[in-house]
Amino acid sequence: MAIRKFRIDDLQEIMEIESLAFPKSPYPEEVFIYYALQPDVDFLVYEIGEKLVGYIIFQSDGHVASIAVHPQWRKKRIGTELMKKVFEETGGKARIEVRVSNKIAIEFYKKLGFVVQERIKNYYGNEDALVMIKHPY
Secondary structure (H helix, E strand, O other): OEEEEOOHHHHHHHHHHHHHHOOOOOOOHHHHHHHHHOOOEEEEEEEEOOEEEEEEEEEOOOEEEEEEEOHHHOOOOHHHHHHHHHHHHHOOOEEEEEEOOOHHHHHHHHHOOOEEEEEEOOOOOOOOEEEEEEOOO
C-alpha cells in the first residue's frame, strides 16, 4: 500500500471511485484535472498493489475539497490515513463541507476530532452542508 501524488493516468480509476462514493453528484473529470493543476493543492491517491482505492484533495490551508474511498475498501482505515496526510501538512488543522444527510461521514470526521462550525443552507442545491473543522484552525 502507498499514498502518492495523483497522475493523469489515475483519472479513470478516480472517476470510478467518485461515481460509487457520490452517486448523487459526482464531480466531472474536469474538476479533478483542475485540482491537479493547482499549485496550492495536494491531490493524493491511496494505492494497494496496482489498484487505486481512495483519494484526497486538499488545499495548503487545510480545506479538504474531496475525499473518497472505494466502497469495497471502506472501514480499513484508508480514509483515516488520507486525512492524516492533511494533518501532517497543515499542523493538525482541517476544514470540510459534508451533506447533513451523510451521517457516516459526519461520524467519521467527529472521530478524527472535527466539530461542526456552521450549517450552510442549500449548499448542495437542495441539501444543507455542515462545515466541520479540526483545530487548530
